[in-house]
Amino acid sequence: MIVGAPRGLQPVTGTTHPLSAVQETLSPVPDVTASCHIPNSSSSSSGGGGGDKEVVLTNGKPVETSSPASASSLLNRLQLDDDLEADTLDLYASTETRDLFVTVDDPKKHVSTMETYITYRVSTKTSRIEFDLPEYNLRRRYQDFDWLRMKLEDSQPTHLIPPLPEKFVMKGVVDRFSEEFVETRMKALDKFLKRVADHPVLSFNPHLNAFLTAKDLNKRQGLALLTKVGESVKQAAGGYKLRARPPEYCVMGEYLDTFNQKLGTMDRIAQRILKEQTEYLVELREYGSVYAGWAGSEDALTRPLEGVAGCVSTCCGAMEDLSEGMSQELLPVLREYVLYIESMKNVLKKRDQSQAEYEGRLEAAVIRKQEEKTPVPVEVEKCQDRVECFNADLKADWERWQSNKRQDFRQLLTSMADKNINYFEKCQSAWESLVSQLQDDQAENTNETNCD
Amino acid sequence: MAEERGDPSERTGGSDPMEDPLEDHQHTTVMVVSSLSSRLEVSVAETEKRNGKNAMNMQETFTVYLVETRPVEPLADGRQPAPDSLWRRYSEFEILRSYLLVTYPAVVVSPLPEKRAEFVWHKLSADNMDPDFVERRRVGLENFLQRVTSHPVLSHDSILYQFLTEEQGWKEAVYDTGFQDKADSRLRALSATFRVRNPDRRFVEMKHYSDELQSHTSQLLRARARVADRLYGVYKVHGNYGRVFSEWSVLEKQMGDGLQSAGHHMDAYAASIDDILEEAEHYGDQLKEYLFYAEALRAVCRKHELSQYELELACQDLLSKKQQREELATGSVRTFSLKGMTSKLFGQEAPEQREARLHLLEEQISEGEQAVEERRSECQVHVGGAWVDVQRFRQQKDRDIREALIGYALMQISMCKKGVQMWSNTKECFLKM
Numbered sequence: 001m002i003v004g005a006p007r008g009l010q011p012v013t014g015t016t017h018p019l020s021a022v023q024e025t026l027s028p029v030p031d032v033t034a035s036c037h038i039p040n041s042s043s044s045s046s047g048g049g050g051g052d053k054e055v056v057l058t059n060g061k062p063v064e065t066s067s068p069a070s071a072s073s074l075l076n077r078l079q080l081d082d083d084l085e086a087d088t089l090d091l092y093a094s095t096e097t098r099d100l101f102v103t104v105d106d107p108k109k110h111v112s113t114m115e116t117y118i119t120y121r122v123s124t125k126t127s128r129i130e131f132d133l134p135e136y137n138l139r140r141r142y143q144d145f146d147w148l149r150m151k152l153e154d155s156q157p158t159h160l161i162p163p164l165p166e167k168f169v170m171k172g173v174v175d176r177f178s179e180e181f182v183e184t185r186m187k188a189l190d191k192f193l194k195r196v197a198d199h200p201v202l203s204f205n206p207h208l209n210a211f212l213t214a215k216d217l218n219k220r221q222g223l224a225l226l227t228k229v230g231e232s233v234k235q236a237a238g239g240y241k242l243r244a245r246p247p248e249y250c251v252m253g254e255y256l257d258t259f260n261q262k263l264g265t266m267d268r269i270a271q272r273i274l275k276e277q278t279e280y281l282v283e284l285r286e287y288g289s290v291y292a293g294w295a296g297s298e299d300a301l302t303r304p305l306e307g308v309a310g311c312v313s314t315c316c317g318a319m320e321d322l323s324e325g326m327s328q329e330l331l332p333v334l335r336e337y338v339l340y341i342e343s344m345k346n347v348l349k350k351r352d353q354s355q356a357e358y359e360g361r362l363e364a365a366v367i368r369k370q371e372e373k374t375p376v377p378v379e380v381e382k383c384q385d386r387v388e389c390f391n392a393d394l395k396a397d398w399e400r401w402q403s404n405k406r407q408d409f410r411q412l413l414t415s416m417a418d419k420n421i422n423y424f425e426k427c428q429s430a431w432e433s434l435v436s437q438l439q440d441d442q443a444e445n446t447n448e449t450n451c452d
Numbered sequence: 453m454a455e456e457r458g459d460p461s462e463r464t465g466g467s468d469p470m471e472d473p474l475e476d477h478q479h480t481t482v483m484v485v486s487s488l489s490s491r492l493e494v495s496v497a498e499t500e501k502r503n504g505k506n507a508m509n510m511q512e513t514f515t516v517y518l519v520e521t522r523p524v525e526p527l528a529d530g531r532q533p534a535p536d537s538l539w540r541r542y543s544e545f546e547i548l549r550s551y552l553l554v555t556y557p558a559v560v561v562s563p564l565p566e567k568r569a570e571f572v573w574h575k576l577s578a579d580n581m582d583p584d585f586v587e588r589r590r591v592g593l594e595n596f597l598q599r600v601t602s603h604p605v606l607s608h609d610s611i612l613y614q615f616l617t618e619e620q621g622w623k624e625a626v627y628d629t630g631f632q633d634k635a636d637s638r639l640r641a642l643s644a645t646f647r648v649r650n651p652d653r654r655f656v657e658m659k660h661y662s663d664e665l666q667s668h669t670s671q672l673l674r675a676r677a678r679v680a681d682r683l684y685g686v687y688k689v690h691g692n693y694g695r696v697f698s699e700w701s702v703l704e705k706q707m708g709d710g711l712q713s714a715g716h717h718m719d720a721y722a723a724s725i726d727d728i729l730e731e732a733e734h735y736g737d738q739l740k741e742y743l744f745y746a747e748a749l750r751a752v753c754r755k756h757e758l759s760q761y762e763l764e765l766a767c768q769d770l771l772s773k774k775q776q777r778e779e780l781a782t783g784s785v786r787t788f789s790l791k792g793m794t795s796k797l798f799g800q801e802a803p804e805q806r807e808a809r810l811h812l813l814e815e816q817i818s819e820g821e822q823a824v825e826e827r828r829s830e831c832q833v834h835v836g837g838a839w840v841d842v843q844r845f846r847q848q849k850d851r852d853i854r855e856a857l858i859g860y861a862l863m864q865i866s867m868c869k870k871g872v873q874m875w876s877n878t879k880e881c882f883l884k885m
Contacts, residue, residue, distance in 0.1 A: 280682035287675040294668035417879035428868035
């Protein structure tokens with residue numbers, strides 16, 4: 001898939017992170033972050049070496065502080081205000097050779113003595129050698145997807161994991177087995193799995209492999225295949241307070257908060273529109289039936305009045321379709337992005353924690369160093385690497401997410417506009433055929449009276 | 453005539469509708485009679501607000517309408533003659549119509565536009581001073597005048613002509629006709645409805661139809677108002693998208709422009725409903741005209757019931773008088789009468805008294821026969837004229853409603869086109885996101 005495709009356990013090595021479109025270095029201080037890999041030997045394997053780090057450390061500044069100039073360059077990169085960049089991204093996406101295809105479909109209800117639940121067929125087609133077979137077909141239920149997501153979050157904490165549709169639904173309010181609910185949920189699960197499969201790092205996660213291939217997900221034991229990063233991040237204790245969050249992450253955080261608000265507003269508007277449309281539909285039906293009733297007491301006017309009644313009825317059908325389309329397409333995506341934002345915020349928080357830990361340990365080490373003249377402990381180096389890795393992964397995922405978000409919303413809103421256009425076109429053609437019918441009727445009647 | 457039988461001829465003139473000389477075609481044709489409108493063009497051109505004192509000597513503001521008349525024929529030199537005009541208030545139109553109703557009970561008299569705004573949906577003003585309402589009323593008054601001046605019977609009325617041409621003297625003239633006294637008492641009319649025995653079946657059916665027409669048009673107007681309310685809500689809520697897209701566009705870099713312009717289109721979409729619904733009021737007015745027409749139709753039918761009932765009463769009265777004469781002449785008592793009873797109890801009356809009574813009865817019978825003839829003639833005239841006008845009305849109604857429906861459909865098409873346009877514009881913006 002990508003040059004130097006990382007295998008399951010190995011992190012991104014060598015050159016810049018494959019997800020970032022821009023081939024810049026990922027941090028303002030070049031010597032430290034040329035590579036982001038876990039030192040798997042005690043000797044310092046990063047390009048800079050201990051000496052460089054010492055230089056930095058004696059300043060007392062944590063490595064990751066960005067100078068203002070580079071902060072803005074980061075901001076620029078993050079906000080993708082260059083159409084060129086976007087095109088590059090898109091181009092990149094289209095030249096990606098996909099070798100893993102997943103689909104979720106075919107919902108089926110299972111009734112057992114203990115419970116009733118739905119399973120979905122998960123089909124996989126792949127040419128990757130990490131998979132034993134080129135094709136897999138098995139059935140999974142929501143619980144399994146939930147397990148997968150949990151595992152991904154645990155094992156890849158520096159990455160943004162796509163959201164799942166809501167887990168809990170209030171019994172009695174929503175029918176968990178209604179066709180509509182199952183359909184909506186299935187689409188969301190399909191999206192989730194596709195997003196994971198498209199992710200250059202997540203798609204190689206062994207848990208995903210297990211999910212797609214194993215007959216039995218041994219969920220209780222759990223596969224102890226945490227990446228080293230994952231493990232160490234998990235071990236990062238709380239208690240460290242972040243002193244200065246680099247501005248680019250503040251910007252991200254603010255964006256997420258505001259965007260979340262806007263999503264909430266749009267959800268409310270969409271629901272309100274649906275409500276108004278439903279009530280409009282009720283009145284419109286009644287209105288149509290009055291024409292039909294009137295037709296009964298007339299003779300020359302029967303056909304015209306019935307014609308109008310029929311037309312109104314057609315418009316009712318068109319409105320129903322519009323409302324259905326809106327509720328099935330628009331609302332789920334809005335809600336999905338709200339969940340996405342939550343995920344992203346969690347990742348940001350974990351990044352903050354990681355940085356905080358690093359800074360804390362660094363400070364402690366500096367003090368000790370000054371007192372005891374001991375070299376920088378490996379622990380601190382590890383922390384630094386972790387932070388760098390985290391930041392790189394996060395930024396790359398952020399850009400990816402922004403790009404996907406733009407595509408998703410463009411498609412969603414365009415589709416919404418299309419549905420509305422479709423609705424008006426249907427109504428228009430119904431009325432147009434009625435007009436010609438009425439005008440013929442009129443001509444006929446004028447002739448009749450004239451003929452006398 | 454079957455007057456000798458115990459079943460007085462209470463049928464209208466004894467003639468079969470199919471033999472009515474005015475109706476000799478399968479489809480009734482309206483007699484082409486030259487009407488006022490063929491000579492005079494009538495319009496209600498303008499409106500103005502005036503201040504004055506009302507009947508209770510209180511200051512009030514009211515609207516006056518400019519009634520313009522212009523001869524159809526151009527002047528000798530080919531120019532269009534200048535119009536004459538005068539100002540009239542709505543209340544004067546009401547008086548004119550009341551006069552016409554009383555004076556021509558066999559005519560389905562065109563209604564006036566509504567006195568107060570009814571079947572109002574949400575934002576539509578219920579205020580009589582609202583300029584939109586005044587404008588629609590102007591159109592309605594013009595329609596009224598054009599209908600009456602083109603009516604084969606009504607258009608020849610001199611009071612109507614004075615209404616159009618004499619600003620000052622008209623009111624006096626119309627009151628001088630004493631039309632207010634000629635109006636049928638409500639009680640008599642109601643009584644007739646219940647007690648008439650043999651009304652013309654066609655008018656019974658027509659009355660039933662007028663009830664249906666009224667019911668359907670009012671249902672339709674109510675339903676239409678509710679639909680308008682809801683549609684208004686749907687459009688207006690979309691305006692919220694305008695705001696949120698605008699706010700969201702500030703957050704975005706690439707998506708910003710597309711979102712911002714999409715937002716503007718949503719605002720425009722939300723605003724478009726106001727004009728759409730205002731234009732749609734014309735259709736409502738057309739329906740209202742026929743709602744009120746139903747009442748006018750019913751009035752004609754009820755007039756028939758009344759005149760038929762009066763004929764029946766007159767026949768009944770005549771019959772009873774004749775029976776009394778018979779008893780007096782033959783001495784047999786068939787009907788109960790106080791005189792008869794007292795005679796029985798207190799002895800027969802003197803022959804002179806009997807003669808006197810017979811003589812009186814003969815007079816009464818003769819008067820009664822005249823009365824029956826008059827009533828019958830009234831009834832027949834009414835039936836004849838009314839049936840012709842009812843047919844005219846039906847044809848007019850079919851034409852008008854059909855046209856109204858076509859107009860309504862065209863309006864819907866226009867609204868759909870606007871919708872397509874606006875959402876296409878919005879879609880363009882989304883594609884640029």
